[in-house]
Every structure is written in structure tokens, then in C-alpha cells.
Amino acid sequence: MLEKALYGGRQYWSWIAFLFVVIGVGTIFYLRQYSEGLAITGLSRDITWGFYIAQFTFLVGVAASAVMVVLPYYLHNYKAFGKMTILGEFVAISAVIMCMMFIFVDMGQPTRILNVFLHPTPHSMMFWDTVALGGYLALNFVISHVTLHSERKQVPPPKWIRPIIVLSIPWAVSIHTVTAFLYAGLAARPFWMTAILAPRFLASAFASGPALLIILALILRKFTKFDAGKEAISKLA
Secondary structure (H helix, E strand, C coil): CCHHHHCCCHHHHHHHHHHHHHHHHHHHHHHHHHHHCHHHHCCCCCCCCCHHHHHHHHHHHHHHCCHHHHHHHHCCCCHHHHHHHHHHHHHHHHHHHHHHHHHHHHCCCHHHHHHHHHCCCCCCHHHHHHHHHHHHHHHHHHHHHHHHHHHHHCCCCCCCHHHHHHHHHHHHHHHHHHHHHHHHCCCCCHHHCCCCHHHHHHHHHHHHHHHHHHHHHHHHHHHCCCCCCHHHHHHHC
């Protein structure tokens, strides 16, 4: 499935090189943060959330929004969403990976992340957040691999994948719900302590995620041979 990533024209490799430059710059800044501490980000006791958590919140919504194309395609057999579903699942995978990376750098020292796994406790919202994100990443990886393989062979997906797809739908809701619980659990931040935070997050996710998916589909249709279909784009809109 990934062997196609090793082939491409001059524009493709120029884009890959640009992305590696961006990754390199980010790595340099992270190494500086690692040596000097989170103080260089401008965060403090009064300003606990910044760019890292803002991006984490947005990307969790993008990942959760994949359910907007998965649900009609697999549960309602809406075939027009075939290619859009594959695109949505891969966007969800990349978004979840970026979510986990933003949490990693926001925690400061890598050992703090290890403590979540070495000393797991159901009383920790961070523990449940890692379970939700890790589980959703695994589900989408399996679903995307199987469905893409079936799409290439022009055969229906195997029956055993359907329960996993059905499980991914409430799991998508859970990753943003757990994020809301994570924010609402801080007594020192009364602005976020509201029962409506989770549905607000989900409502914004189901708007911003498909919007980003539509833009991506239009870009791919213009510059590549991949076309999600006019009907799928209009229905998603």
C-alpha cells in the first residue's frame, strides 16, 4: 500500500523535500524546547494552553469527522462516498498521528508520556485520551488497509471488517468527547467547566472536518488523477 510513495515526478519530490525541511525546522525547535523547557513557548501557570493544544483540538475534530463519510457509505450503502471514504480514513490517520505528536511536545519531557503507560490509572483523563487516540488510530489503519485493498481489486470488503467499521463510529465520537472531558476537568479553568463542551466540540468537528475534506478532494481532483466524485463532494457539503 505504501510502495506508491516511492514513485513520483519532480513536483512530488519537491513537495516531499519541502515537508522534510518543515519537519527538520520543527525538530530543531523541539530540541531547543527539550533543553530549555516549555518556558520558551510562552506558556506559564497562567497561560497553560497555546499553539500545541489548539492544534490538538482542531486535529481531533478533523480525525473524528471521518465518521461523516464512513457512516453513510457502510451503514446506508451510499456508494457515491466510496473514494471519499478512503480519503477520509487516511486524513483521519494523519490527523490522529499529528494529535499524538502535539500532545507529546506539549507534555514537555518525553518521560511524562512514558509515565502514562508505565503507571496507567482509570482516574487519569490523559490515560483515557491515549487509549481513545491509540485505539482510533489502530481502527482506521486496519479499515483503510482492507478497504483500499478491496477497492484496488474491485471486490467488496470482507464481512469481518464490518464490525470494526461499526465500532469506529462511536469511537470517533469518543476521541473528541474525551478531549472535552480533559479540558473540563481542570477546576482552575472555570471557563471550560461546562457540560456542553463535548457536544460543542463534536458540532464544530462535524463542520470543520468535512470542510477540510472537501478542500482536499478539490485539490486532488485538480492536480492528480484521484477524483472523489462531484456527487460525493456536493452531498458532503
